Amino acid sequence: MKNEIKIANPGKKLTEEATEWFLRIYSDEIAAGDFSSWRDWINRSPAHAEAFDSVSEFWQQSEQVNDLPWPSESELEQDHYDGKAALPVFQHSDVHNSQRSWILASAQVAAVLVLSFGLLFVAIQDLGFPAQKSQIVYETGIAEHKAVDLNDGSQILLGAKSKILIDYTLSERNITLKSGEAFFDVAKDETRPFIVTAGLRSIEAVGTSFNINLNNQDTAVSVIEGVVSISVSPSALTAGEKVEPVPMTPLFMLNAGQELVASTSGFDDVVRPFNADAVTSWRIGRHVFVGKPLETVIANLNRYSDQKIVIAEDEIKGVLFTGTVFNDNISDWLDGLDKAFNVRIINVKDDDLILIASSLDSAEPHHQ
Amino acid sequence: MQQESAPSPRAENEEERRAVVAQVYREHNTALIKYLNAKLSSPLDAQDVAHEAFVRMLRLDEPETISHLQAFLFKIAKNIAIDRLRSRSRSLEIQTDQEKINRHACSNPGQDVVFEARQELNYVRKIIAKLPPKCRKAFMLYKFEGVSYREIAKEMRLSESMVRKYVLRGVAFCSDHIKR
Numbered sequence: 001m002k003n004e005i006k007i008a009n010p011g012k013k014l015t016e017e018a019t020e021w022f023l024r025i026y027s028d029e030i031a032a033g034d035f036s037s038w039r040d041w042i043n044r045s046p047a048h049a050e051a052f053d054s055v056s057e058f059w060q061q062s063e064q065v066n067d068l069p070w071p072s073e074s075e076l077e078q079d080h081y082d083g084k085a086a087l088p089v090f091q092h093s094d095v096h097n098s099q100r101s102w103i104l105a106s107a108q109v110a111a112v113l114v115l116s117f118g119l120l121f122v123a124i125q126d127l128g129f130p131a132q133k134s135q136i137v138y139e140t141g142i143a144e145h146k147a148v149d150l151n152d153g154s155q156i157l158l159g160a161k162s163k164i165l166i167d168y169t170l171s172e173r174n175i176t177l178k179s180g181e182a183f184f185d186v187a188k189d190e191t192r193p194f195i196v197t198a199g200l201r202s203i204e205a206v207g208t209s210f211n212i213n214l215n216n217q218d219t220a221v222s223v224i225e226g227v228v229s230i231s232v233s234p235s236a237l238t239a240g241e242k243v244e245p246v247p248m249t250p251l252f253m254l255n256a257g258q259e260l261v262a263s264t265s266g267f268d269d270v271v272r273p274f275n276a277d278a279v280t281s282w283r284i285g286r287h288v289f290v291g292k293p294l295e296t297v298i299a300n301l302n303r304y305s306d307q308k309i310v311i312a313e314d315e316i317k318g319v320l321f322t323g324t325v326f327n328d329n330i331s332d333w334l335d336g337l338d339k340a341f342n343v344r345i346i347n348v349k350d351d352d353l354i355l356i357a358s359s360l361d362s363a364e365p366h367h368q
Numbered sequence: 369m370q371q372e373s374a375p376s377p378r379a380e381n382e383e384e385r386r387a388v389v390a391q392v393y394r395e396h397n398t399a400l401i402k403y404l405n406a407k408l409s410s411p412l413d414a415q416d417v418a419h420e421a422f423v424r425m426l427r428l429d430e431p432e433t434i435s436h437l438q439a440f441l442f443k444i445a446k447n448i449a450i451d452r453l454r455s456r457s458r459s460l461e462i463q464t465d466q467e468k469i470n471r472h473a474c475s476n477p478g479q480d481v482v483f484e485a486r487q488e489l490n491y492v493r494k495i496i497a498k499l500p501p502k503c504r505k506a507f508m509l510y511k512f513e514g515v516s517y518r519e520i521a522k523e524m525r526l527s528e529s530m531v532r533k534y535v536l537r538g539v540a541f542c543s544d545h546i547k548r
Contacts, residue, residue, distance in 0.1 A: 019540040023532075025406040027517075028446075035442045039399035052402055055543040059511075060409045061492045062542070068493060068508060071501035076524075081500040083533035087541040253487065 016086060017041070018051035022059065067231070136166040140180070143304045143327060145283070153187035154194065157283055161303035168192075177212050180303055183283055185209040186226075201262050202233040208256075211279050215299040222259040222279045229253050230260055230269075285327045294319045294341075298355070305330045312356045316343055389425055392437050400445055407449045417452065421445035495545045499538050502526075506534035 021041060024030045030038065042049055071079075081087075140146045140162050148156040150166065152173065158164055162180020173189070177198040186194045186205045196203045198212045199219040208226025212219065221230060230252040252271060254260055259274035278288035287304075289297050295317035298309050304327050311317050319341055325333045334345055334353065346354040397418065404414035421444045425437065499507060505524065509515040510531075517535070521528040 013540070015544050016536065016540045019536055019543060022406050023536060023539065025403055033439070035399075035403075035439060038403065039396055039438075042399045042402055049398070049402070051543075052406075054546055055539060056402065056405050056409075058492070058539065058543040058546040059406070061488060061546065062496060062511060063409055064489055065493045065496065066512075068496055068512070070508065071505050075501040076505065079501040079503075081503060083503065083530060083537050087499070087503075087537055 013086060014047060014051040015055070018048070018055045021052060022055040026059070137163065138166070139163045142306060150187075152189055152192070155185040157183040157185075159183075159282055159303060177214055179214060181211070181213045181282065181300070183209070183211045183280060197233045199262065199264055200233055201260075202231045204229045204231070210254075213279075213300070215296060216264060217293070217296055217299065218264055219262045220259055220279075221254065221262075222274050222276070223254045223256050224276055224280065225256050227253060227255055230262075281324075287325045287327075289321050289323060289325070291320050291322050293317060294321055294355075297321050297325075301325060301330055301333075307331070307353050309334070309353045309355060312346075312354050316341075316355055319343075385426065385428070388437060389422065392425070392441060393422055396438055396441060400441065403442065404445055404449055407446070408452060413449075413452060417445055417448045420448055424448075492542070492546070495542050496538075499541065503534040503538045503541075506531050507538040510535050 021038060024034075025038075042052060138146055138148055138156075138158055140158050140160055143160050145160060146158040148158060148164070148166075150156065150168070150173075152168070154173070156164065156175070159181035162182060163178040164182060165176040165178060167174040167176075171192060173192050173194040175184075175194070175196040177196060184194075184196065184205070186208050194205045196205075196212060198214045198221070201219055201221065203210070203212065203221050205226065205228040208228055209224045210226075210228055211222045211224065213222075221228065252260055252269065254271065257273055257276070258271055259279070260269055260271050262269045275288070275290055278290050281288045282300075287297075287300060289300075295311060298311055302309055321341075337343060337355075338345060343355050346356060400418050400421070401411075401414050404417050405411055408414055408417065421441055424444050425441055428440075496504065496507070502524065506520055506526075509520045509523065510517070515523070517528050517531050520526075521531045524531065526534075
């Protein structure tokens, strides 16, 4: 077999030599007679053995990385690295600081996943045989809850006016929360990751319970038990093609007691502690809000209210509300809101309510 | 049965063989295990296969010279390793990432171990993402898609030696950053 790699070029870095040996062994480009020179090399010094071990270790660890973005065509075009010199060594901190990556455009990369012919093949297959996809959809109406028992023992409690897609395969448990809220109690199955996609985020859990609240303003992932990891959802990456500067995939690990809030517009995720009772109380028919903007409060209550509540003015949307609202008592709460805050409620039609700042009250007709 | 005190030629052979194998073992075990680890991506499997190779060597009927034995040792080990890889790819359909993690880690890791492993994974992912685009593509095709150097060269419209260089540089770069 033709072998263009020359081993033990003097002055070369040890890791490069180790990598040459590694790749030769890996790709079987090593003849029986070479074993003694291989043995001599590895036994030359502990540093040699160590260098080789770090190559093996990288190879092994990277085996588990499966969602790497492929470089885009434009990136490839702009890349002038000719491989002549070894790549520079980064400081440890640089690796963590994705902003300083020399591949500035790599953010858009993920959108071009399909360029890999391997993936393209998969994509074509998917298009060709849509029937093989067995997605189950669950949807709830206003003020309706639904408990979903999955065949792996996991349970989902779907909040009102919520929609969820379930797509279980042999290797993955994929869930998509399309709208609303859901509480997940995940059965432990290390062979099949449990992945929930909600808005711009993907949430992966092993065996844990957590709540996801998806509304027009943000996606909140609250971990009650165990650990989940959060990444950018595939749909967010595709969207990133249109919206210009998308930062590199930020990834978070959330522990029990931590909550991640991702805005629907961008990537300025916030991780913070949360009150578990407040977040999960919707399951028992009440909504506890701690310092939530009125806009979010109303968005959540609208899923439980027959009358649609609309906030007419932006200045009210940001008013922070702390308190408890009962499912069967939303209209009473609205009446109280009148007194507690500087707002008025206008009953437009029989079933639509409009919230306005009370200073504008006199200018607006009470009934239409 | 050979219970006489005077060793028969056969037993003498046997003893000699053991001495020779022991010597080969001392001299080659480290290199062999590292070799197997590169092929199998699993320290456990590497140990296992090395052990099996030595056992098979002990069972050889014909006496061999040391230089023959070392070549033979690697040959046996390589064959066993290839068998393993084959049976592994057969079960690949039902094997998941988590199983791969388990194969490398101890059995049934605790949550903190899983957590740590995942953080490490993020780190590896970030390092690979640092590779220049062409270098990264060549590496990813080679490593993850199992595409040969020649095929990658065709796909990327580069020379095969350039593809080799990219993969080499990429792997060396990442390996340099993996040691902490």
